[in-house]
Amino acid sequence: MKTLIIYGTKHGCTEKCAKILAEKLTGKVELYNLKEKKNLDITLYDKVIIGGSIYIGKIRKEVSQFSMENLNVLKDKKVGLYICGMHEDEVVEKQLNDAFPQELIEKAVAKESFGGEFIIKKMNFLERLIVKKVAKIDKDVSNISDEKIDNFAKVMNRV
Numbered sequence: 001m002k003t004l005i006i007y008g009t010k011h012g013c014t015e016k017c018a019k020i021l022a023e024k025l026t027g028k029v030e031l032y033n034l035k036e037k038k039n040l041d042i043t044l045y046d047k048v049i050i051g052g053s054i055y056i057g058k059i060r061k062e063v064s065q066f067s068m069e070n071l072n073v074l075k076d077k078k079v080g081l082y083i084c085g086m087h088e089d090e091v092v093e094k095q096l097n098d099a100f101p102q103e104l105i106e107k108a109v110a111k112e113s114f115g116g117e118f119i120i121k122k123m124n125f126l127e128r129l130i131v132k133k134v135a136k137i138d139k140d141v142s143n144i145s146d147e148k149i150d151n152f153a154k155v156m157n158r159v
């Protein structure tokens with residue numbers, strides 16, 4: 001069984017989660033950062049996990065673009081979907097459902113929000129301002145859920 005974890009990240013949190021997840025998956029696992037723009041043949045994989053971070057309510061553009069453009073191939077795969085974000089309330093489910101095309105949401109064997117991170121030094125001036133004003137945060141915070149990644153991996157390993 002071959003698994004591809006494909007992700008879009010701005011400051012590295014989604015990549016960090018992809019690496020934690022990869023360690024928990026059985027079989028051969030490959031990682032692909034959508035920024036790399038290397039040749040990629042997703043028909044070679046049995047399972048495809050797509051991850052992306054949320055900014056102002058939306059998943060990163062390269063992730064939504066990838067999901068839309070590859071819907072046909074993804075229909076034949078075991079699919080897992082995850083997001084990274086700092087919201088913790090009922091907004092999370094909406095963010096997750098809005099992040100991927102409906103067909104993928106419906107066919108996904110696992111979907112989850114793994115939590116997120118605010119790393120102040122990685123943010124640009126505007127991001128710092130927004131985070132300070134909206135989230136009232138001016139120091140680093142990490143709430144990546146190892147438990148959620150673990151449960152997600154267990155589900156993906158069963159299919």
Ligand SMILES: Cc1cc2nc3c(=O)[nH]c(=O)nc-3n(C[C@H](O)[C@H](O)[C@H](O)COP(=O)(O)O)c2cc1C
Nearest residue numbers: 009010011012013014053056057085086087116117
């Ligand atoms: C300007 C800005 C806007 C954000 N907007 C949201 C949001 O709407 N919802 C959310 O859950 N998290 C939001 N976040 C938190 C990010 O999703 C979080 O920092 C995530 O870990 C980033 O992942 P990445 O490093 O892989 O890009 C925002 C962060 C910044 C800096």
